[in-house]
Amino acid sequence: MHAKYAERGLRILAFPSNQFANQEPGTNAQIKEFAKSYNVHFDMFSKINVNGPNAHPLWKWLKEQPNGKGLFGNGIKWNFTKFLIDREGQVVKRYSPMSDPSVVEKDLLDYL
Numbered sequence: 001m002h003a004k005y006a007e008r009g010l011r012i013l014a015f016p017s018n019q020f021a022n023q024e025p026g027t028n029a030q031i032k033e034f035a036k037s038y039n040v041h042f043d044m045f046s047k048i049n050v051n052g053p054n055a056h057p058l059w060k061w062l063k064e065q066p067n068g069k070g071l072f073g074n075g076i077k078w079n080f081t082k083f084l085i086d087r088e089g090q091v092v093k094r095y096s097p098m099s100d101p102s103v104v105e106k107d108l109l110d111y112l
Contacts, residue, residue, distance in 0.1 A: 001105055002042045008112040012042035017050045020079045050076045065091035086111045
């Protein structure tokens, strides 16, 4: 989606977190190098916490928004939870890690 819609304004922001079964144990440099092996060209930020008292302020805010709450509360249950944010910075929708990218893409088209 990044390659397809970047020119229309899509920005994908990735935030690695090691809070999910120890899946991101490496350093920030190691994580970015690993992402390159998958031809990742979107913004990859430093590793953060997304849950708990040390959660990054952005993630605290995302989860508090009316459209940012999950099915079972506002905690992030697993990697690859996604948020669609419009051009005004409002959370439009939250997607589970299991959401097919085609579902996200369909919704995305309404906001580009």
